[in-house]
Amino acid sequence: MIIGSISENKQLEKRISITPEISKKYISSGLEVLIEKGSGEHLGFSDDDFFKEGCKLESKETVLNKSNIVLQLNLPDDKNLDLLKENSVLIGNFNSNYNKEKILKISSRKISVFSLELLPRITRAQSMDILSSQANLAGYKAVLDSFAIFRKAIPMMMTAAGTISAAKVLVVGAGVAGLQAIATAKRMGAIVFSTDVRLASKEQVESLGGKFLVVEGAENLETEGGYAKEASNEFKKKQEDLITETLKKIDIVICTALIPGKKAPKIINEKMIENMKPGSIIYDLAASQGGNAAFTKADEIVEKNGVIILGETTILNKLPTSASNLYAKNLFNFVMNLYDNKNNKININLEDEIINKTLVK
Numbered sequence: 001m002i003i004g005s006i007s008e009n010k011q012l013e014k015r016i017s018i019t020p021e022i023s024k025k026y027i028s029s030g031l032e033v034l035i036e037k038g039s040g041e042h043l044g045f046s047d048d049d050f051f052k053e054g055c056k057l058e059s060k061e062t063v064l065n066k067s068n069i070v071l072q073l074n075l076p077d078d079k080n081l082d083l084l085k086e087n088s089v090l091i092g093n094f095n096s097n098y099n100k101e102k103i104l105k106i107s108s109r110k111i112s113v114f115s116l117e118l119l120p121r122i123t124r125a126q127s128m129d130i131l132s133s134q135a136n137l138a139g140y141k142a143v144l145d146s147f148a149i150f151r152k153a154i155p156m157m158m159t160a161a162g163t164i165s166a167a168k169v170l171v172v173g174a175g176v177a178g179l180q181a182i183a184t185a186k187r188m189g190a191i192v193f194s195t196d197v198r199l200a201s202k203e204q205v206e207s208l209g210g211k212f213l214v215v216e217g218a219e220n221l222e223t224e225g226g227y228a229k230e231a232s233n234e235f236k237k238k239q240e241d242l243i244t245e246t247l248k249k250i251d252i253v254i255c256t257a258l259i260p261g262k263k264a265p266k267i268i269n270e271k272m273i274e275n276m277k278p279g280s281i282i283y284d285l286a287a288s289q290g291g292n293a294a295f296t297k298a299d300e301i302v303e304k305n306g307v308i309i310l311g312e313t314t315i316l317n318k319l320p321t322s323a324s325n326l327y328a329k330n331l332f333n334f335v336m337n338l339y340d341n342k343n344n345k346i347n348i349n350l351e352d353e354i355i356n357k358t359l360v361k
Helices: 020-028 047-052 060-066 100-107 123-128 130-149 176-187 201-207 233-247 270-274 320-338 353-358
Strands: 002-005 032-036 056-058 069-071 089-092 112-115 157-159 162-164 168-172 191-195 252-255 281-284 301-304 307-311
Touching: 002 060, 020 032, 020 047, 020 320, 032 047, 032 060, 047 056, 056 060, 069 320, 089 320, 100 112, 112 353, 123 320, 123 353, 130 176, 130 252, 130 281, 130 307, 130 320, 168 176, 168 233, 176 191, 176 201, 176 252, 191 233, 233 270, 270 301, 320 353
Parallel strands: 002 032, 002 069, 032 056, 069 089, 089 112, 168 191, 168 252, 252 281, 281 307
Antiparallel strands: 157 162, 301 307
16 A cells, blocks of 8 residues: 655645655555655755655656555646546545535546545544644744734833833634634733634633633524634624724734635724724735735735735745644544555545545545
8 A cells, every 4th residue: 555745836835745754654554655756855854854764755757656545735736636546545635615626527537535624523533633733833823923023012011211011912713723823922922802703712712811802692603513604794793893993902913714615704894994003913814715804915915004914825834844744644644544454455434424524525
């Protein structure tokens, strides 16, 4: 049984799917590992690092032609997809809602495609949860980047020359990215507020030292899978009034609110931004799905009335080594759930919720 991975388009994606540390685990589990030559060099992983762990370094074509299981981050281009062998398995984060037709075309060639953003939120799947592991890093990095361009000190400082007030941060969305953003901002001395449509988030936010903004008469807008669902117009109006008043005193906003498979909810509108203090910053991690803030543009910096708005879609390219380490471990755990090592075969057991939910049919 051969498992392999090829280079991503490094202009768009700097993470990798198999690290030397994880390749050793695959080999000790009975699999053979093929890696495209040079695929990890940009992260400091030389071909020799992989070779020492027992991997074979091959050309892109050889990896795709021989591998029973191919691990990637993004869906390979058409040329590379054509090189996949029949009855193989392709695993990654393939944005299946937008790429379903392309994935179904691949499936017609007897290739099983697993897209791990579809992973169910159950206890047994936590070690495979690519969305959580990557969002955790994104929330951390968003705070660091925001603080780096903010023109004032973050913590309160008392000096003989006077007192500097602590920066005030609002985190929109208290999922994994939001909670890490809250924790990071608090550690650096900021005063942190947060809002989320899921009332269960209140306790988590407060446990990290943040203040949860409660919308009057709010209902719990959480799916059975633990994700946020779309709010009613009445809730949106109450939330808008609360955030409008809060933003008048906020220095930095970290936007993380997403609804799986849909455009990001617009939470910060033009009028709210007009009322923010000049020099304030909005860092919008939801930019890839349209953004939580008005004026957000993907991978651009926009300035409106003195407010700087950053729309970030590739933030994990700024932490590619850490992100790759976590992603590779998530994939390893998923593969081990899929691989029958006793019989040395792939076992697509559709009675297993993890396999059933992630297989794009």
